[in-house]
Amino acid sequence: MNVSQLAGLLGLRVFGGETGLGNEINGGYTSDLLSDVMGHANAGCVWVTLQTHKNVLAIASLKELAAVVIVKGYQPEPDMLEQSSIEGIPVLGTSEEAFEITGKIYQLLNG
Amino acid sequence: MTAETIHIEFQVEGGNFSRAGYPSSEVKKRLKQLNVDGSVIKRTVVALYEAEVNIVAHAYRGLISVDIDEHKILIRLTDEGPGIPDIKKAMEIGYSTATPEVREMGFGAGMGLSNMNSNADRLEITSKVGQGTTVEIVNFFHK
Numbered sequence: 001m002n003v004s005q006l007a008g009l010l011g012l013r014v015f016g017g018e019t020g021l022g023n024e025i026n027g028g029y030t031s032d033l034l035s036d037v038m039g040h041a042n043a044g045c046v047w048v049t050l051q052t053h054k055n056v057l058a059i060a061s062l063k064e065l066a067a068v069v070i071v072k073g074y075q076p077e078p079d080m081l082e083q084s085s086i087e088g089i090p091v092l093g094t095s096e097e098a099f100e101i102t103g104k105i106y107q108l109l110n111g
Numbered sequence: 112m113t114a115e116t117i118h119i120e121f122q123v124e125g126g127n128f129s130r131a132g133y134p135s136s137e138v139k140k141r142l143k144q145l146n147v148d149g150s151v152i153k154r155t156v157v158a159l160y161e162a163e164v165n166i167v168a169h170a171y172r173g174l175i176s177v178d179i180d181e182h183k184i185l186i187r188l189t190d191e192g193p194g195i196p197d198i199k200k201a202m203e204i205g206y207s208t209a210t211p212e213v214r215e216m217g218f219g220a221g222m223g224l225s226n227m228n229s230n231a232d233r234l235e236i237t238s239k240v241g242q243g244t245t246v247e248i249v250n251f252f253h254k
Contacts, residue, residue, distance in 0.1 A: 034164075035222035038157055039229070051217045058132030062139065062156045079129065 001025050001108065003067045003090050006046065010104055012069060012092040015076050017084035023066040027109065030102045034059055041065060048102050052076050057083035057091075065089065069105075071098045116180045117141060123166045123173040125192065128216065131167050134175050135160040138186075141179065147252050154230040155250045159186055161223040161230075162246045166190045168213050170243065183232075186248040194240040202228065 004021040007014055014021070026044035031037050032051055041047060043064040049056065052074050060068055066089075070076060073095040076084070084091040094101050119141070121134040135156040142152045159175075166173035170192025178185045195201050201208075202224045209219025228234055233249040 032217050033220040033222065034217040035161060035220055035226055038160060039222060039226040043153075049217075053128075053216060055128055055131055055216065055218075058136070059160070062132060062135055062160055063153075 003046070003092070006067075006105065006108065007090075007092055009108060010094070010101070012094050015070070015084070015091040015093055016081040017067070017088055017090035019085070020067065020088040020090045023088075023090070025066045025109065028102065028105050029065075030098050038063065046105060048098050048105070050074055050098065052080060054079040054083050056080060057087055057089060060089045061087045067092055069094060069101060071096060071101060116178065118179075119177045121175040121177075123163060123170075123175060123188075123190070125167060125169075125171040125173070125190075128164075128167055128218075131164055132160060134163055134177075138177055138184070142184065145179070147184075151250055151252055155184055155186075155248075158227045158230040158234070158248045158250070161226045162186070162188045162248065164218060165223055165244075165246075166192070168209055168218055169193060173243075182253070183249055183251045186246075188246040188248075189243065190245075191243045194242055194244055195236070195238040196240050198236050198238060 003023045025046050029041035029045045030048040032049050041063050045065050046067045047065050048069045050071050069092045076091050139156050170190035173190030176187045204225045205221040207219045207221035213219040231248045232251050235247040238244040
């Protein structure tokens, strides 16, 4: 499944990084601690978080993650969006909480 | 032997998170160009990123010096800062002296040094309280 398909199926808002909508997703990681993601997320994961700053994209890029999903209706900060376009890593959004959206993503990937 | 060696340096400004990750990203590009094994690149950028963020979060300024030869990458991060009084304690997972602002960003969870430790073939930390800290990371391309 790619990022565009995931966004469509779950009604996720695409904030930016559209050039990466074709990125293949092979798993997910849910965490708000950056070093936790740095240490344990795998390439191709979609990262579910409530963090909305630019450093999220630095980590997503270094770890070659497929996309970032911001939860609870939070908005990405402008420099996060800018970095999303530069890196080609989509930043998506949902009004749901991390628990709910993680469960849905898990079901789609493992169902 | 005429093997190419590469030397790169980066300045790091304490407190400025907006540029954090740039050195790791540049090093990643160079290692990819050199066809270094992907798993070595992944480990190196994790160790370097964590070390850089520690300078940004704790020190006043620092210098990252990177030397790449055909066998290994050697990264030396030197900072002017408060230093680490108890390195053994600092290595413990969950131990952190980060400010609440830094923690709110999701940094400072006490996992950085442990990430560095598990992603470096050699990790050496020396520190003088009130002066600064030097971190040396070595990763080998072939084991």
